[in-house]
Amino acid sequence: MENELYDITFVGAGPVALYGMYYAGLRMTRYKAIDMLDEVGGGLMALYPEKYIYDVAGFPKILAKDLTRQMQQQATQYPHTMCLGEKVLDLKRTDEGIIEITTDRGLHLSKTVVVCAGLGAYIPKKIDVPNIQELEGRGVFYSVRRLRDFHGKNILVVGGGDSAFDYSMMLEPVAAKITHIHRNDFFSAHEDSVRKVRESSVELLVPFWEVKEIEGDDWVKRVTIVQTRTGEERVLDIDAIIFNIGFLTNLGPIEQWGLTLDKNAIAVDSRMRTNVEGIYAAGDIVTYDGKLKLISTGCGEVAIAVNNAKNYIHPKAKVSPGHSTDKHELAQQRWAKKSAAGEENPTPSTTRNKTGP
Numbered sequence: 001m002e003n004e005l006y007d008i009t010f011v012g013a014g015p016v017a018l019y020g021m022y023y024a025g026l027r028m029t030r031y032k033a034i035d036m037l038d039e040v041g042g043g044l045m046a047l048y049p050e051k052y053i054y055d056v057a058g059f060p061k062i063l064a065k066d067l068t069r070q071m072q073q074q075a076t077q078y079p080h081t082m083c084l085g086e087k088v089l090d091l092k093r094t095d096e097g098i099i100e101i102t103t104d105r106g107l108h109l110s111k112t113v114v115v116c117a118g119l120g121a122y123i124p125k126k127i128d129v130p131n132i133q134e135l136e137g138r139g140v141f142y143s144v145r146r147l148r149d150f151h152g153k154n155i156l157v158v159g160g161g162d163s164a165f166d167y168s169m170m171l172e173p174v175a176a177k178i179t180h181i182h183r184n185d186f187f188s189a190h191e192d193s194v195r196k197v198r199e200s201s202v203e204l205l206v207p208f209w210e211v212k213e214i215e216g217d218d219w220v221k222r223v224t225i226v227q228t229r230t231g232e233e234r235v236l237d238i239d240a241i242i243f244n245i246g247f248l249t250n251l252g253p254i255e256q257w258g259l260t261l262d263k264n265a266i267a268v269d270s271r272m273r274t275n276v277e278g279i280y281a282a283g284d285i286v287t288y289d290g291k292l293k294l295i296s297t298g299c300g301e302v303a304i305a306v307n308n309a310k311n312y313i314h315p316k317a318k319v320s321p322g323h324s325t326d327k328h329e330l331a332q333q334r335w336a337k338k339s340a341a342g343e344e345n346p347t348p349s350t351t352r353n354k355t356g357p
C-alpha cells in the first residue's frame, strides 16, 4: 500500500540508494526506494552499463551492469518495496514528524527519507550545428548503452572529461576506428585514462579540434572537424559520434523541497543530515567540504545516512551497525520470524513499474 508508513524511503535507486537499502534491511527497518527510471542502477545502467569500473573496493574490474546486478542482489535480500517508473515531486515534513512524499503516482509516507537522486535529471550538453537534432539516435549519441551497436564502426568521440575517455577505451576493442577530439588544451579526465587512450589505437586530435558539420540523411555519414586555431579542416567518414561534453545539472523538483542547496547540490553535515529533520542525502546529489562524486564515496555516505536514520527513528539503537558478520545472520533470522508471525510480507520484494500492478 502506498500510504503505509515506512521507516526509510530512498529517493532514487542508483548505486548509492541500492547500497543504502542493504543497510536499511540489515538494521531491521522497513524500507522503500522510488526511482523515476524503469530499472535500478541510476547512471550505471542509464549511461554506461557496458563500461568497466576499476575503482570499486573488492572489484579490480567490473562491468557497470554486473556491479548493478550484485548491488541489487545485496539490496533486495530483505523485505522491501521498490517503486520504479515513479518520479518524486515533493517532500514535506508534517507537524507530526512524518515525511510526505508526493510522486506522479500518489503519496508515500515515511519516518525518514534518504535522497540519493544523483544529478537529478541527466541532460547532456549539446552543440549547435545544423542537422544534429534530426540525427540524434541515428549516429549522434550522448551515451553508449550497448557495445554491440558499435561493432566495426568508425566512431568520433568528442570531449576531454572522464566520460569521453571512458567511452573511447570501452569502444576501442570493438570499433573499426576511433577518432577522439577535444577543444581545450587540457583534459579534465583522469591522467591514467588519457595515457591509456594515447597508448591505444585511438587517434587523439588535441587541442582545439571541434565538430563543424555533420552530414547524413537517415544516419550520420560524414563529419567535418576543424582545428580552431589553424583553421585546418578534415572530413571523416563516420558511423557514430559520441558527444560527451558534460551534463547540465537540473535538479528539477528537488529545488522546491526546502532543502539547503549549494551549487546545485544538497548541503549535508557529517551525519548526512539535510537542514530538514528526518531527511538525509547521499551520493552525487550532496555537497560538503571535500566531496568526491564516486560510487565508493557515495556508498560510504549512504551507510552513514542510514545508520543515523536508524538512530533517529529508534534513539536507543546504536548508530554504529557493528560488524556485518553476526548482524547479517541475526537480521535474516529476525526478518524470517516477522514473516512467520505475519508482521511482514513473506515475499522478499515488491517491484512495481509503470506497467506493473
Ligand SMILES: Cc1cc2nc3c(=O)[nH]c(=O)nc-3n(C[C@H](O)[C@H](O)[C@H](O)COP(=O)(O)OP(=O)(O)OC[C@H]3O[C@@H](n4cnc5c(N)ncnc54)[C@H](O)[C@@H]3O)c2cc1C
Pocket (backbone or CB within 6 Å): 011, 012, 013, 014, 015, 016, 017, 034, 035, 036, 037, 041, 042, 043, 044, 047, 048, 052, 053, 054, 055, 086, 087, 088, 089, 116, 117, 118, 119, 120, 121, 162, 163, 164, 166, 253, 254, 282, 283, 284, 285, 293, 294, 295, 296, 298
Ligand atoms: C560515463 C561515466 C563514467 C563513470 N565512471 C565511474 C567510475 O568508473 N567510477 C566511479 O566511482 N564513478 C563513475 N562515474 C560516476 C558515478 O556514475 C556516480 O558517482 C554514481 O552513479 C552516483 O550514484 P548515485 O546513486 O548518487 O546517483 P545516480 O547513479 O545518478 O542515481 C540517481 C537515481 O535517482 C533517480 N532520481 C533522480 N531524481 C529523482 C526523482 N525526483 N524521483 C525519482 N527518482 C529520481 C535517477 O533516475 C537515478 O536513477 C561515472 C559517471 C559517468 C557519467
